[in-house]
Amino acid sequence: MKTLITTTILLLALFVTSYAQKSNRPVEVLMIGTSHSYGKKPVEKFDSIINKAYAFRPDAVFGEWLSGDDYDAIPDYWNKATIEKRLAYLKSRPYVDATEADKQIRESYKLLRKHPNFHQVRMKLARALYLKRDFGNAAYQLYRLDRARPAFGDEEKTAYLTILGVPDSLYRNRTNEYHNILFPLIDKLDQDKILPMDSQRHDVAWSEAWGKADSLVRIWEKGLDSTSVDGKRYSALQKRTRELEAAGNKAAQAGMATVAFNSPEGDEYLNIVNFYGARRMFGAAGFPEAALNEMLRQWQFRNDDMAHNVVNRARAAGAKRVVVGVGANHRKIMVDILRTIPGVTVYEFNSYDGK
Incomplete structure (x- = not known):
């Protein structure tokens, strides 16, 4: 019993030390x-x-x-109604979402790091992120699709409409800091979030x-x-x-x-x-x-x-x-x-x- 208590105290001390170091990094x-x-x-x-x-x-x-958790925690704010309409529009598309969204998101990121031109994978990732209210990262994926869209063939155009809806329904602001500075910076850094x-x-x-x-x-x-x-x-x-x-x-x-x-x-x-x-x-x-x-x-x-x-x-x-x-x-x-x-x-x- 004494050994168990001592071990527990040591583990607790290590946890507290680790947390303190991380919180003061x-x-x-x-x-x-x-x-x-x-x-x-x-x-x-x-x-x-x-x-x-x-x-x-x-x-x-x-x-x-906003993070997804922060968005969900707010009953109302200036843009909530607009976002809810976009979420409803996305859900109305004739596309069946994966049952394990988190797994899909992880696997999509991994696949796109190796194959950035897998556009339909990126469409599904953008949709999954948006539905999880990870709006910033959904917007980044939509930005990447926006850049690639002029070269889409008929199959990709149809997939975009099915998965995400009419182009510009979710991504239309090409004058802001994200489209012109922050998203290109993320690309240049070879990051993806x-x-x-x-x-x-x-x-x-x-x-x-x-x-x-x-x-x-x-x-x-x-x-x-x-x-x-x-x-x-x-x-x-x-x-x-x-x-x-x-x-x-x-x-x-x-x-x-x-x-x-x-x-x-x-x-x-x-x-x-x-x-x-x-x-x-x-x-x-x-x-x-x-x-x-x-x-x-x-x-x-x-x-x-x-x-x-x-x-x-x-x-x-x-x-x-x-x-x-x-x-x-x-x-x-x-x-x-x-x-x-x-x-x-x-x-x-x-x-x-x-x-």
Whole structure:
């Protein structure tokens, strides 16, 4: 009995030590703030972005996707109804799914690593991933099919319609950061997955706070005397916003929008236009400070979740270096949060020197 107790204690100690080491494992993060739409005819220099991220040699790439578990845990959020319609459409296709989806997914990944042109295997994998609510990885597989689709023969066209439905029913956004930066980066790295890090569990409260702040700011604007001290402050803020917008537009026209998004000026512009000046107009008579503070508090909650998801999931996956692609409005706040987490080193895209 004494031997059994001693052995149990030793095993428990080893487990605790192993868990502690894993949970404190150093993680290096390259943060890239991106646009969700680079336009139908983008001039952005995507290759330079991809090459810089590739030089970081990440073990994994994160995107602004919900995990399947996180999606299932949320009763509602801004995109839930749309996703549910797509799931229903997919289930309506005249295709019989495998009885063991997890096994099918594992075997499909293995097969595609050897035979990337087995397009029907990829179609079935994309479907299985989507039905498991692994939307990021389903989108990556659909991206690969989208690139291959122009060369499909009649058999593959018919299979696509049967398994996935009408082309563009599930994959239609070719202007975003995934199609143009993150998915090509995954290809270049010879990886085949994107990790999820988004959080939408605060979305209902966030939407309510945002709506209230928007309404109150609009009312405040209508009653503002432009000749008053507060009116002049607001005019100066609007002037600064126009200057920042003009600089951003100039950068975008030169194919440097992502560089602009990852600059202090880009952070300033997005903070002003997305949060009604944030706290820059605090102190002005009648300005709805409480509503703005609540809006910013809800925004903090989401970004706290996202930053910790990156670190926790990177450590769980054994990834030491990761690239995080995220809408540019999240960039600065996530960088700040990540820098408070022990064991995490953050590199910002513009200042990263490629080492």
